[in-house]
Structures are given as structure tokens and as C-alpha cells.
Amino acid sequence: MTGLARRLGRSGAVRTLGPFVPVVALWWLLAQLQVFPPAFFVGPDAVLAELGGLLERGILPGYLSDSLTRLWYGVLFGLGIGLPLGFLVGMSPVARRLTWPLLLFFQAVADIAWLPIVIVWFGFSLTAVTFVIVYTIVFPLVLSIVAGIEQVPPELVRAARSMGAGRIQVFTEVIVPGSLPSVASGVRTGLGYGWRALVAAEIIVGTSGIGFMMFDARRVGDVAEVFLGMIVLGILWYALDALLLAPFEHATVERWGLVRQSAAT
Amino acid sequence: MDAVRALQIENLHKTYVDAYSGDEVVAIGDVSFDVAEGEFVSVLGPSGCGKTTVLNIVAGFVEQTSGSVTVAGKPVSGPGPDRGVVFQNHALFPWKTVQGNVTFGLRMRGVAKAEREATAAEYLRLVGLTGFEQRYPHELSGGMQQRLGVARVLANEPAVMLMDEPFASIDAQTRRRLQEDLTRIFQEQRPTVFFVTHDVDEAVFLSDRVVVLSGRPSSVHEIVTVDLPRPRDWRTTGELPQFRALRNRITDLLAGDESHAVADPA
Ligand SMILES: Nc1ncnc2c1ncn2[C@@H]1O[C@H](COP(=O)(O)OP(=O)(O)OP(=O)(O)O)[C@@H](O)[C@H]1O
Ligand SMILES: [Mg+2]
Numbered sequence: 402m403t404g405l406a407r408r409l410g411r412s413g414a415v416r417t418l419g420p421f422v423p424v425v426a427l428w429w430l431l432a433q434l435q436v437f438p439p440a441f442f443v444g445p446d447a448v449l450a451e452l453g454g455l456l457e458r459g460i461l462p463g464y465l466s467d468s469l470t471r472l473w474y475g476v477l478f479g480l481g482i483g484l485p486l487g488f489l490v491g492m493s494p495v496a497r498r499l500t501w502p503l504l505l506f507f508q509a510v511a512d513i514a515w516l517p518i519v520i521v522w523f524g525f526s527l528t529a530v531t532f533v534i535v536y537t538i539v540f541p542l543v544l545s546i547v548a549g550i551e552q553v554p555p556e557l558v559r560a561a562r563s564m565g566a567g568r569i570q571v572f573t574e575v576i577v578p579g580s581l582p583s584v585a586s587g588v589r590t591g592l593g594y595g596w597r598a599l600v601a602a603e604i605i606v607g608t609s610g611i612g613f614m615m616f617d618a619r620r621v622g623d624v625a626e627v628f629l630g631m632i633v634l635g636i637l638w639y640a641l642d643a644l645l646l647a648p649f650e651h652a653t654v655e656r657w658g659l660v661r662q663s664a665a666t
Numbered sequence: 667m668d669a670v671r672a673l674q675i676e677n678l679h680k681t682y683v684d685a686y687s688g689d690e691v692v693a694i695g696d697v698s699f700d701v702a703e704g705e706f707v708s709v710l711g712p713s714g715c716g717k718t719t720v721l722n723i724v725a726g727f728v729e730q731t732s733g734s735v736t737v738a739g740k741p742v743s744g745p746g747p748d749r750g751v752v753f754q755n756h757a758l759f760p761w762k763t764v765q766g767n768v769t770f771g772l773r774m775r776g777v778a779k780a781e782r783e784a785t786a787a788e789y790l791r792l793v794g795l796t797g798f799e800q801r802y803p804h805e806l807s808g809g810m811q812q813r814l815g816v817a818r819v820l821a822n823e824p825a826v827m828l829m830d831e832p833f834a835s836i837d838a839q840t841r842r843r844l845q846e847d848l849t850r851i852f853q854e855q856r857p858t859v860f861f862v863t864h865d866v867d868e869a870v871f872l873s874d875r876v877v878v879l880s881g882r883p884s885s886v887h888e889i890v891t892v893d894l895p896r897p898r899d900w901r902t903t904g905e906l907p908q909f910r911a912l913r914n915r916i917t918d919l920l921a922g923d924e925s926h927a928v929a930d931p932a
Contacts, residue, residue, distance in 0.1 A: 556757040559727050564771035564822055565747030574770075578761040657761045658804030 417643075443625045448632065451625040460614070465633070468599060468610040471527060475534025475595050483539040483591065484584075487546025491580070492572065497547070504543060512537040512598045516605050530602045537598040538591035545590065549583025550576055582654045589646055596638055671736075672858040673701040673724065673826050678733035680719050693719040695883030697733075701826065704856040708869035710916065711879030711887075717862045721830050724860065725751050738825045747771055750819030752829040756811045758803040758818070764790070765799040767814055771822030789817040792851055809840040813847065820857060830862045842900055845871055849898050866920070870894075870912045871903060878919045888919055 425445055431437070432444025455461035489496050490504070512533050523529040553576055561575045603612025611630050618626030654660050680694040694716040701707045709717050722728040724735050726745040735742040737749060750771070751757075758767050768786040777785075790796050793813035803811055812832055819827050833841045849872055852859065863869050869876045873892050880887040892912055894903055903909055 554757070556753055556755065557759060559725070559745060560751065560753065560757040560759075561770070561774075562745035563725055563727075563747065563749055563751045564818070565774040566770075567774075570774055574774075575759070578759075581761075653761070657802055659760055 440622070441624060443628060447625045448628045451623075451629050455626070455629070461629075461633075464610050464614045468603065468612070469637075471530045471603075471610065472534065472596065472599050474527065474531045475599065476538065476592060478531065479535045479538030479542070479591060479595060480588070482535065483542035483587075484546070486539065487543040487584070487587070488550070488572075488577075490543060491547040491550035492576070504540065508540040508544065512594070513601050513605075516602060520606065525606045525608055529606055530599065533598050533602045534595040537594040541594060542584075542587045542591040545583045545587025546580060549580030549587070552583060553579035578653075578657075582659050585646070585650050585654060589642075592641065592646070593638070596634075596641075600634060671700050672703040672705070672738060673860060674734075674736045675699055675720070675724070676734045676736075678720060678723065678735065679731050680716065680723065680728070681731045692883040694730075695880075696885045697879065699877050699886055699889060701858055701860055703858055706852055706859045706861065706872055706874045707877060708861040708863055708873040708875075709877045709879060710863060710866065710869050710920065711884060712881045712920065713864070715879045715881055715884040717879065718830055721751075721828050721860065721862050724826070725749055725828050747775060747822055748825040750822050750824035750827050752812070752815045752819055752827065752832045754831045754834055756803070756808075756815045758811055758814060760803055762802075763799065764795060764801050764803070764806070764814055767803065767818050768821050770818060775822075785821050789821040792820070792854065793817040793847065807840075808836050809844055812836060812844060816848065816851070820851070820855065824857075826858045826860055828860050831864065832861075833868070834864065841868075846899050848872060849896070853897050866913050866916050867904075870909060870916065871898060871900070876912075876916060878916060890916055890919075 429445050432439075432442060432447075436442070452461070490500050491497070515533055515536060516529075519529045519532050523532065557575050557579060558571055561571050566574060599610075600612035600615075603610035604616045607613045607616060611633055615627050615630035618624075618630065650660075676698050678694055678697045680692075682691045682693055683689070684691070697716075697720060699707070709720065711717055719728060723730045724737075724742065726742055726749065740748075742749070759770065762770065765783075765786055768789060769782040772782040772785060786799075787796070790799065793816055795810060795813055795817065798806065798810070803814065806814065815832065816827075833844050836844065845868055851857075852872070859872075861869070861872060870892055876890045876892060878887045878890065879885070890912065894906060894908055894912075
């Protein structure tokens, strides 16, 4: 590798955006050659123009903030319920026996399958969407916390106890950090599911938000806006991962050598 | 002997019951011995004779079927900071730095920060890990990890230090170094040590006495006193005729037990 290539490879922007260059080029080429009719497939230029228009009219920022507000409430309540519940079920054999069949049952009822009844209960409201997001986040989170607690080596608990740690100290000093790799991946999975559930709920509940914007654009045949919606979803998830999840994992489980360090660090 | 009994094991017996099949396994037949304060005692015996089980009962990890274990005059129930354990696989906390691992026990017992740090510095120096305070365990070699395992226990000043084949997963070269380090540390600090091993040379080199267990159902076959001069190191101690005689004697005891076991499959 030449010095220049190495320096470019180390720059964050190149590493993040680099893989998208050929994809966008291919996209542009397909649109330019009119492989598909323009009514079905538009190029990056059309999507950029659409972005400009939606920003100018304030529609995109408004919808974006609606979606993010819903996600924020969903995540807040989802983690607020999922984390304590997960540790309770994982630590207490009694709680485990009582809740395990329920957890498996409700995990199997897909999140979107709740929408009809949730709309009956809460109408087309923030509450309805939040309910679905919370639901989607809680179950994978609880299951991965339980799995994480089981993975904590019993020797570490023994070591802590024979150095004078009590029950609560064993929990905070050994169980919580020891199960963190699994908890972190549970949070990641939960948020990913929650994000998808949000978009699906917006399409169905449909009053505002990115999901609504895309579905509404489809109704009037505005393909560029649909494309734009998809791109916004991808970028938002990427940002969430890069700004919150990845730095957290980097500072904890990777630092401790509990998981292989990701290539991007 | 008038020395204070740091650890007293009397008529210890353990039968495991397999939770699945209901089969019973006698892990320890009848074992009694004691360890004086400041004494280094090793336990040797054929594989599967219950050495780890004895140690786990003393540590409070496993409950005996009958018999008693007393540490500093008090009967043992459950794990406690009076019995520090050095594990074969180190069992260090991966999420704590070297410093965090060494000070763990002191922190659990509410020792003030300044005192914790002074104690940590002292024990890290003792095991040669000064300068590695801010490293994480996965950044240390196997030998360094086990030194940390020893420092972590000693810093807690237990009545007895329990070690179950602590050097078994370490290469032969490093193992000899660690044995020399351990005997030097023992010389300096005089902790009470209960040491389980497979390695006859290691047991003789480190110990004041070696408890030889018979095959299952195990009992104490013989207790061999090792009166080699201290300080010890491999170059001189290993060459002493007494060292060789003791090693051969114990090897014979172990071999005799095995041939006995083959001849009499009861
Ligand atoms: N948790 C358990 N449940 C059932 N049986 C067990 C259990 N732990 C140990 N045993 C049995 O008890 C006997 C003694 O085991 P132990 O591990 O104490 O032997 P050991 O002397 O330490 O062996 P080694 O030298 O191989 O480490 C063995 O036959 C073993 O199979
Ligand atoms: Mg063993």
C-alpha cells in the first residue's frame, strides 16, 4: 500500500463513505441508462433535488423529529422496562420459572401483530406507536440479558465471594459487567427491531413521520421521495450506531478483551 | 506442635449425587489433616481422588457430606475473605485493571482508598507487577496473570491461601520461575498455604509438609515432612540429595497406590 492510500484508509470519512461510492455510482449509472422506467426508478440527482424541496418546505425536518420523538420514548420505556426485568428474570430462579413461558409466548406474537388492537385501545396516537416499539425492544433484551448472566463464569462469582463480596456486590461487580457483552448486543438488537417497528407502525398508523412520508409519497407516485425516505432511515441507524452503540462497546467490552475488537476501531 | 492451627480438617467425607441418574460418587472417603499458621502444605494424590473437592469444601464452594473444617478456630460455612483462592485459570476480573483486581477484596471490606492503594503497591511490587497497574488482565501473559491472582489474594490477608494447581496451565519454563517467586513470597510474608498439585517436584520444592492421598475412596495415605532449608531455589534445592530422596519417596507412595489399585479393583 502506498503512503497516500494508507493515510486515506485511516481517515474516518473515507472509511465510512468509501463503501458507498460504488453503490451510488451503480445507482446513478442504472438511472442514467434508463434500465428501468423513470416512473419506477430515479437517480441520485432526482433524490437530491427532492431533499432540497422537502427541506425548504420544512416537511422532512418535521417528520424526522416526529419519528425521532417516538423512537426516543419507545427506547426510554423499552430500556427502562427491559433492563430491570431482564436482570430480575436472570437472577431469580423464581421469577424465571414464573415468567419464562410468558416471555416465550409474547416474543412469538410479532410486534406488528399488536397494531390492530393497540389502535383500538389508543387510537392513532404516540402512545400506540410507543407501545409497539417498547414491546419490540423488551423481549430480545430480556432474553439476551438472561443468556448473558448464564455466561458469567461461576469461578468469577466464587473469586468475588471469597474476597468478601456480598450478594449485592457480586451483582454489581461481577454479574453486571460479566453479562455486558450480551446485554450490549441485546440493546443493539432491540433498538434495531424497534427502529423497524417504528417505520412499520408509521406506515400503518400513518399521521406523520418518515414511514408515513414514504407511504404517502407512494400514493401520489413520487418515487424520489420514497427513495429519500429509505436513505434517511439507513443514515439515521448508522448515526445511532456510530454515535452511541459503537463508542459504548468500544469503551467497555472491547477494552476488557471480552469480545474481538471490531475492525473499524 | 504448639503452633496455632490455621486450618483443621477432620474426618472429611463427600459423596456427590448425580442429579440426573441418581448415581453416587464418593469423592472423599475420610480425610483428616491440619495446617499450622505460616505453614505451606501441599496435597498430592492420583487424579480424581478428591483434591479439588477438599479445597472447594475448605473454600466454602461445596458442602461436605460429613466431617468438619475449621479455619482459625471457626467452622467454615460458605465462602469468606478469611480463605483466599488462587484458581488454575486465574479467574481475574477482565473488566478491572490490575489495580482494580488487587484492591478488589479491600474495597469489598470497606478499606479506605489511600490504604488500598498503599497495600496494592506493596503486593504488586512483591509479585513484580509494578508499572502494570493500569493494564487489563487480557494484556498480561499467563504467568503475569497468575502473579496477579496471587497478589490479589495476599493483599486481602486471608488466614489461609488456597491454591488449586495454580501453575498447571503455564509453560514449564515460566512455571519454575513462578515456583521460585512463590517460595520467595512465602519466605517474606509467611502466609498459610494449602496447595493442590499433580507435580511431585513442585510439592517438595514449595512445601513444609506434603499430604499424600490414596486413590478413591480417598484417605490420607501419608504425610511427608519436607525439612529442606529455606530460602529455596531450583539450582541449589533441586540438586540436594534430600530433595531427590523425598521426591522418590513420594513418587513411590503414589505409584504404590496405583499398582495397589490395579491389583485390587474394589
Ligand atoms: N460436581 C460434581 N458432581 C459429581 N461428581 C463430582 C463433582 N465434582 C467432582 N466429582 C467427582 O469426584 C471425584 C473427585 O473429583 P476432584 O475433582 O475432587 O478430584 P481431583 O483429585 O481434584 O482430580 P484431578 O487431580 O484430576 O484434578 C471425581 O471422581 C469426580 O468425578
Ligand atoms: Mg482437581
